[in-house]
Amino acid sequence: xxxxxxxxxxxxxxxxxxxxxxxxxxxxxxxxxxxxxxxxxxxxxxxxxxxxxxxxxxxxxxxxxxxxxxxxxxxxxxxxxxxxxxxxxxxxxxxx
Amino acid sequence: xxxxxxxxxxxxxxxxxxxxxxxxxxxxxxxxxxxxxxxxxxxxxxxxxxxxxxxxxxxxxxxxxxxxxxxxxxxxxxxxxxxxxxxxxxxxxxxx
Amino acid sequence: xxxxxxxxxxxxxxxxxxxxxxxxxxxxxxxxxxxxxxxxxxxxxxxxxxxxxxxxxxxxxxxxxxxxxxxxxxxxxxxxxxxxxxxxxxxxxxxx
Amino acid sequence: xxxxxxxxxxxxxxxxxxxxxxxxxxxxxxxxxxxxxxxxxxxxxxxxxxxxxxxxxxxxxxxxxxxxxxxxxxxxxxxxxxxxxxxxxxxxxxxx
Amino acid sequence: xxxxxxxxxxxxxxxxxxxxxxxxxxxxxxxxxxxxxxxxxxxxxxxxxxxxxxxxxxxxxxxxxxxxxxxxxxxxxxxxxxxxxxxxxxxxxxxx
Numbered sequence: 001x002x003x004x005x006x007x008x009x010x011x012x013x014x015x016x017x018x019x020x021x022x023x024x025x026x027x028x029x030x031x032x033x034x035x036x037x038x039x040x041x042x043x044x045x046x047x048x049x050x051x052x053x054x055x056x057x058x059x060x061x062x063x064x065x066x067x068x069x070x071x072x073x074x075x076x077x078x079x080x081x082x083x084x085x086x087x088x089x090x091x092x093x094x095x096x
Numbered sequence: 097x098x099x100x101x102x103x104x105x106x107x108x109x110x111x112x113x114x115x116x117x118x119x120x121x122x123x124x125x126x127x128x129x130x131x132x133x134x135x136x137x138x139x140x141x142x143x144x145x146x147x148x149x150x151x152x153x154x155x156x157x158x159x160x161x162x163x164x165x166x167x168x169x170x171x172x173x174x175x176x177x178x179x180x181x182x183x184x185x186x187x188x189x190x191x192x
Numbered sequence: 193x194x195x196x197x198x199x200x201x202x203x204x205x206x207x208x209x210x211x212x213x214x215x216x217x218x219x220x221x222x223x224x225x226x227x228x229x230x231x232x233x234x235x236x237x238x239x240x241x242x243x244x245x246x247x248x249x250x251x252x253x254x255x256x257x258x259x260x261x262x263x264x265x266x267x268x269x270x271x272x273x274x275x276x277x278x279x280x281x282x283x284x285x286x287x288x
Numbered sequence: 289x290x291x292x293x294x295x296x297x298x299x300x301x302x303x304x305x306x307x308x309x310x311x312x313x314x315x316x317x318x319x320x321x322x323x324x325x326x327x328x329x330x331x332x333x334x335x336x337x338x339x340x341x342x343x344x345x346x347x348x349x350x351x352x353x354x355x356x357x358x359x360x361x362x363x364x365x366x367x368x369x370x371x372x373x374x375x376x377x378x379x380x381x382x383x384x
Numbered sequence: 385x386x387x388x389x390x391x392x393x394x395x396x397x398x399x400x401x402x403x404x405x406x407x408x409x410x411x412x413x414x415x416x417x418x419x420x421x422x423x424x425x426x427x428x429x430x431x432x433x434x435x436x437x438x439x440x441x442x443x444x445x446x447x448x449x450x451x452x453x454x455x456x457x458x459x460x461x462x463x464x465x466x467x468x469x470x471x472x473x474x475x476x477x478x479x480x
Contacts, residue, residue: 001312001330001363003298007128008183010099012152012176016142017162019175024097024152026181028128032295032316032328040128042097042152046304051184056300056312056330058361061157061253061349061445065361066305073154073161073175075097079307079361080300085314087296088339103224104279106195108248108272112238113258115271120193120248122277124224136224138193138248147280157253157349157445169250169257169271171193199416200471202387204440204464208430209450211463216385216440218469220416232416234385234440243472253349253445265442265449265463267385289408289426289459291394320391320412320424334400344396344408344426346457349445353457354401367403367457368396373410375392376435 002057003030003082006049010042017073025049025078027057034085034093044074047081054093056080098153099126099178102145106138113169121145121174123153130181130189140170143177150189152176194249195222195274198241202234209265217241217270219249226277226285236266239273246285248272290345291318291370294337298330305361313337313366315345322373322381332362335369342381344368386441387414387466390433394426401457409433409462411441418469418477428458431465438477440464 008026023045029037034054041057046068049055055078063077064070085093104122119141125133137153142164145151151174159173160166181189200218215237221229226246233249238260241247247270255269256262277285296314311333317325322342329345334356337343343366351365352358373381392410407429413421425441430452433439439462447461448454469477
């Protein structure tokens with residue numbers, strides 16, 4: 001998975017691939033310092049994530065391994081909301 | 097998925113992989129400001145998208161998760177036409 | 193899919209993954225101006241493509257969605273020969 | 289697979305895709321000199337790896353080919369702990 | 385597939401995903417001039433390849449399309465040993 005930060009929202013009324021009704025968020029990938037890389041993806045949200053949340057992104061066919069995305073045209077799914085990231089005893093991120 | 101902008105059209109009369117009859121569009125990937133990245137893909141269009149449309153692109157095996165692309169040699173399918181992209185209360189894109 | 197230009201040929205007599213007998217071509221990816229990017233892949237050819245041809249490349253599991261590559265260890269298959277690429281009314285490529 | 293070095297830990301209490309209970313580690317990809325590339329991924333750990341370990345990472349649908357990750361939303365799984373890497377007779381890495 | 389050059393060997397005694405007993409080689413990707421790109425992968429070897437050999441690498445789910453890697457956690461498998469690469473009538477590589 002990749003760590004990403006939710007930065008926006010996509011509205012698309014004409015859709016194929018069983019994604020009608022699913023929320024699509026714009027997520028920016030984070031680097032090793034959890035800084036925004038400015039590279040983004042449009043991801044199906046299974047977690048009711050909000051803007052600013054740090055999330056776990058799952059890509060490829062594994063993006064379909066949730067109840068909400070089974071048989072769905074998702075190649076990148078938000079599969080978790082991150083509480084914290086730590087390195088040794090140091091927290092590099094802690095959700096408020 | 098990725099956000100892309102339709103910029104062209106591919107004609108190919110000799111094709112394999114059950115893609116005969118399907119429309120193939122040239123799509124340019126967009127960055128976080130929805131600016132053209134100059135990186136392109138040739139995508140199967142399931143949405144009757146037109147040049148200039150901002151679209152949702154679905155890759156890998158998930159590109160086959162539409163009725164039109166089931167069992168088809170597509171690794172990148174247009175699965176939605178984008179109406180708007182917003183960040184907070186600000187629209188970064190709104191379809192005319 | 194990606195657009196590529198056939199630039200060479202690979203001979204390999206010791207092969208696994210059911211690719212014995214299949215032709216493997218070296219293909220260079222093209223950018224948005226259909227210029228050679230100098231990035232290459234070795235692709236299974238299902239189309240009897242020749243050097244100089246502009247082709248459609250299909251990757252990932254979708255590379256196995258042709259009769260010739262079913263159950264074959266191909267992650268990148270030539271699935272079409274391109275006749276033309278156009279943007280608006282302008283042809284950026286037209287096969288001779 | 290890719291070679292990576294475990295550099296951190298991700299805690300996420302809200303998760304989808306059958307990954308509840310699985311350990312997620314932050315892994316930095318290594319280059320040909322086994323130096324940290326600063327590119328990271330969040331990987332499901334099937335090996336009880338620890339920080340500093342050099343590990344084998346398996347991505348795409350193959351990331352689900354372990355007992356622990358079958359039917360799990362993992363696109364990148366730690367599938368081995370590396371003992372040594374050698375080139376000719378020279379060890380470029382040897383685990384203490 | 386990609387063309388790569390075998391440059392090393394990985395030893396890992398603790399492994400998951402049915403890769404126990406399989407040889408894992410470090411392979412460096414080659415560019416269009418068959419020069420080392422310094423980007424490497426750790427690949428399952430189905431061909432008894434040796435250091436210095438130029439090989440065909442197959443990635444994604446297609447990496448599991450050999451007898452030796454069926455149901456195995458391999459995302460990159462050596463599926464051929466290259467005898468020659470040519471462009472027109474010129475050999476850019478010929479195995480000794």
